Amino acid sequence: MIATTPADILRFALDRSREGAGTILVTLTAIEGSSPRAIGAQMAVAEDGRYVGSFSGGCIEAAVVAEAIGTLADSRAKRVRFGAGSPYLDIRLPCGGGIDLLFNPRPDPDAIAGVLCRHDRRKPAALRLAEDGVFLEAVSEGDCADWRDGGFRLYYAPTLRIVAIGQGEELTALARLAKSYGADVSLLSPDERALADLTAEGFDTVRLTVRTSLPPVRTDAWTAILSVFHDRDWEEELLPLALRLPSFYIGAIGSRRTQDIRLDTLRAAGVPEDLRRKLRTSVGLIPATRDPATLALSALSQIVQEYHRIGCISASSDEAADAYAQHDDLIDQALRA
Incomplete structure (x- = not known):
């Protein structure tokens, strides 16, 4: 930290x-x-x-x-x-x-x-x-x-939590930078090599084995979810599921053209408009990044900026926290099953 x-x-x-x-x-x-x-x-x-x-x-x-x-x-x-x-x-x-x-x-x-x-x-x-x-x-x-x-x-406020889904150096760079910043970090990936390295460094990691379902993952009102997949086959199945999880931020990396295709794909998959609107169509504060370290810095900066914007809360926030606690209870049951 x-x-x-x-x-x-x-x-x-x-x-x-x-x-x-x-x-x-x-x-x-x-x-x-x-x-x-x-x-x-x-x-x-x-x-x-x-x-x-x-x-x-x-x-x-x-x-x-x-x-x-x-x-x-x-x-x-x-x-x-x-x-x-x-x-x-x-x-x-x-x-x-x-x-x-x-x-x-x-x-x-x-x-x-x-x-x-x-x-x-x-x-x-x-x-x-x-x-x-x-x-x-x-x-x-x-x-x-x-x-x-x-x-x-x-x-x-609770500590910033980041759930990163993806593979390769984009995932490892984001994980290490976010941990250094002080965020709680959870990582989901099919990339066995990346997971082995990150698990050895003490990260909370989950291996993705199928494209059609997300494993149990804890999220709440102070959680940011970011997809750093380049493999759209994985993302097309997992992103609609991630959009349904509690979070204050959810994004997926990619160019403007990629973002347009992504939104069209979500629409064709029947994802409701209110969930599609949650997705950030521009990830990061540094435009057109081309290397994993800069991408991680750019994305984390945007996430932290949004996290601080929710620093003043509404009356419903404590109720929301109770609802997310119930969500965690369901996760615990799934993990014990």
């Missing part, structure tokens, strides 16, 4: 709390001008000075750690401005902006454990960070990172 995730920060805070160490959650709650991090970014600081997360390229982290440790004395939450408009005249952000940080000393470990439990079950979760503590709350309509109900509410 190339960078710390929100779940890593919460796990650090929970582990230090369970060790008996004083711990502080620090949250970016407002920005004036520009900032290297978005609202909702966090750090977790332990009383011995260890920390995870960041708010800049290293220019204010030492000051944040010192401020955080200072809050342990009276265990009271506080907000502090850093950068433009801050009382700390010698601490500046390189972008010239200002950020407000909320310090919550000794956050409730049960609340943090609750978020991580839901995260492990691929369900969204929310914390309310207030002057009187840190609280696990039900996910509600429009949850984002913002002030509401007497505190700063912070929404935690």
Whole structure:
């Protein structure tokens, strides 16, 4: 993994709390001008000075750690401005902006454990960070990172999951890049050589043996599905089945001409229009890629962009998560059969 995730920060805070160490959650709650991090970014600081997360390229982290440790004395939450408009005249952000940080000393470990439990079950979760503590709350309509109900509410989405179907170097390049980014990756392929390599690297792999059915595969509202087949015989049978799986993104690589033929084939196969509309007819942010590494980067960039767009959720998202959990129960039954 190339960078710390929100779940890593919460796990650090929970582990230090369970060790008996004083711990502080620090949250970016407002920005004036520009900032290297978005609202909702966090750090977790332990009383011995260890920390995870960041708010800049290293220019204010030492000051944040010192401020955080200072809050342990009276265990009271506080907000502090850093950068433009801050009382700390010698601490500046390189972008010239200002950020407000909320310090919550000794956050409730049960609340943090609750978020991580839901995260492990691929369900969204929310914390309310207030002057009187840190609280696990039900996910509600429009949850984002913002002030509401007497505190700063912070929404935690399940980890991005990518299900890649295909073969060859396109599959292996996408798998390795997505794993480095931090996504959960599942791979389906008839390519025994590629699967052997990827299985040895610790990937979740499933060998495709027939063209007419998909093996059990776990997907949900935070899953992207991508076909990287060049063999259209496989794709023509499997893509209509993949379109019926829960996902926020589904695409298949190919030129504009290939995409037109693909849509015509789906129409001729009787795939309903609402499912055909789910299919991305342009995969990736870099046009006309010609090598596996660039294709993987292009496709992953588009998938991550779309994943972040669903960061603020609707009231139906928790219900959707329950529906996908039922879908997973059916998958479990199929795997045990």
